[in-house]
Amino acid sequence: MSNVPEPVRRFLLTSIPSIPHLELLLLLWRERREVAVHELACRLYVEPQFAMSLVQDLLDADLVIRGAAENSWRLRDSDEALMELFSQ
Secondary structure, three states: OOOOOHHHHHHHHHHOOOHHHHHHHHHHHHHOOOEEHHHHHHHHOOOHHHHHHHHHHHHHOOOEEEOOOOOEEEEOOOOHHHHHHHHO
16 A cells, blocks of 8 residues: 555545445446445445445445435535545
């Protein structure tokens, strides 16, 4: 992780509990749209219940928000600091 900028490294170590959480967060960042849990599960190759538990963890961490469609989620892109981290 020596090539990883310090703010990104700190965010990963303090806010992301596992690789699947990071994969979900990056997927939502890349998509920049609402994504249904069943699609998240398919794209992450996990069961929908597990995908929902990942979403819930990120929701609790205030990193994702509920979408307009039922059972859909998106990255909380209104946080400028978070968006800047993803740009590094």
